[in-house]
Amino acid sequence: MKIFKWLVPIFLVVFLSACGHRESETERPKGRTIKAELYTTSTVEISLLRELPGTVEAKVRAKLSSKVAGFLKEIRVEEGDRVKKGDLLLRIEDRDIRDKIRALRAGILAAQKDLAEVSARLAFARAEFERYRKLFEEEAVTAQEFEAKKSEYEALSARKGALSARIKELRARLSEAESLLPYTTIRSPFDGQVLRKWVDTGSFVNPGQPLLEIEDTTSGRRVVFHPEETLFSTIKPGLEVFVRFPAKGKALRVWITEVVPEVDPQTRTFTAKADLPKNYQVLSGNYVQVFVPTGKTSRILVPKTALINRGGFYGVFVADKSGVLHFRVIRIGKTFYQEGANFLPVCLKTDCKAYVEVLSGLHPGEKVVVKPPEGVREGDRIAEGA
Incomplete structure (x- = not known):
């Protein structure tokens, strides 16, 4: 009898739990039917670019130095001042x-x-x-x-x-x-801007001592970078390269204009130069990323808008043959931007369509939701004709 008294409550708990479980299964919502754009994955050819650091400089610049000894009587400019050709910049006591x-x-x-x-x-x-x-x-x-x-x-x-x-x-x-x-009066050799001033009024200067540095603002600017010597056979005048200014975001297509035929024995690099568009607004000394083409390869790409970040892991919703969605974690690589039929790791326009390299987790021919609607979940179904 004592055993029976203990078994009855246990039986009731199990029975109620089972009923509750059936009720929850009954109330569980079914997968919704949603409308969304699908992207069919495929292996596409992408351009491989080697990223190198570069610096902007004026195509024409001049360091003005003294040819006579004496005290500086007058300095009429400061760093950043705009000057015209022939303007008096400084005067040495004569x-x-x-x-x-x-x-x-x-x-x-x-x-x-x-x-x-x-x-x-x-x-x-x-x-x-x-x-x-x-x-x-x-x-x-x-x-x-x-x-x-x-x-x-x-x-x-x-x-x-x-x-x-x-x-x-x-x-x-x-x-x-x-x-x-x-030579006791030094004038600007061209229309330009004062970059540096190394002396002040009252300073004593000697012949050959630098006084001012001026850049020509009418001749345009260029990018100077230093590739490693292994790229010497690749980088030639006329080669198309891409430059990107981090502050501006988008990249530019430019062409190599000069290659110095000498390798620095210390750094094992050489110097290459590419002209920027004449009216492109950028400052001398600005940091720039230079991308040099090194070849092509094939990769699976998906639109960047398809990515969902869950706890630091990226994934996409993949539609099976029945249109049912399944969330799949993938491993991603670099971002590429579509430029016509090409995919480049740099954006050449203001509104570039971005794609992400898929290193693992997807295969060619699978259908991925391009822009997952808010609240989409595992088991939802893509509407026919979506």
């Missing part, structure tokens, strides 16, 4: 050069005055020398008197020669000093 020019001119005038005086005396001494030479031949004067006139004539001739050489030297020095005077 007082010492002007003082030197005045001294040389005064020296030339004094030497010319001495030369005129010596020339007059030399003319008289030459006449006396010729007269005494004849008299000496006639034995009308002594040898001592003749030698005195001869010595005077030769001394004045030497003096005239020295003064002439001195004047020539002073004129050469004057010409050199006058040629330095224009």
